[in-house]
Amino acid sequence: MTATWRSRDELVHQIVTLAANRMSKRAIARAVGVSRNTVKAVLAAHAAQRGAEHSALPKPTAKAPRPKKTDAFRNRLAELFVRYPDITAQRVFEILRAEGFDGGYTAIKKHVRTVRAPRKPAPSLTTPTYGPGEMAESDWSPYTIDFTSSGRMEVQAFSYVLTYSPAQGVLGLPVL
Secondary structure, three states: OOOOOOOHHHHHHHHHHHHHOOOOHHHHHHHHOOOHHHHHHHHHHHHHHHHOOOOOOOOOOOOOOOOOHHHHHHHHHHHHHHHOOOOOHHHHHHHHHHOOOOOOHHHHHHHHHHHOOOOOOOOOOOOOOOOOOOOEEEEEEEEEEEEOOOEEEEEEEEEEEEOOOOOEEEEEEEOO
16 A cells, blocks of 8 residues: 655654544554554554643743731641640631731631641441341342243242341242
């Protein structure tokens, strides 16, 4: 098959375009006259380039931190957390408000989140274990069954499962 591309850039463009049209790698290889491994390598390199950061654009500079209304009360906040480790943000806000803090509750709440360590998650409950004969589960279920001699009949199935053992007992009773 004759190649429809004249340079590597044209080859890459054709492969990527055909792949974007959801053509299989085998069909792409046949259409452009290269091996499937070449198609696979070109598509992998293209995906890597698309995911990489742009080197031509400068990285944004870090902004200087803005002063906060809570900065003037840092010592008092630290004192409150030492004296009352479990104090709520609402109570801190009320105390500071009485001492002249003119900011809002959200500022206090954000500060409390940064200062206080996150709570440890509660441990999961352990699965109880039962010995033989200590626990069982039971259930009734209706089923419609077609019998060859007596026709269609609704039956109630009783399921009884011992949790200690995977063995199940099922007893089917016809509904009259």
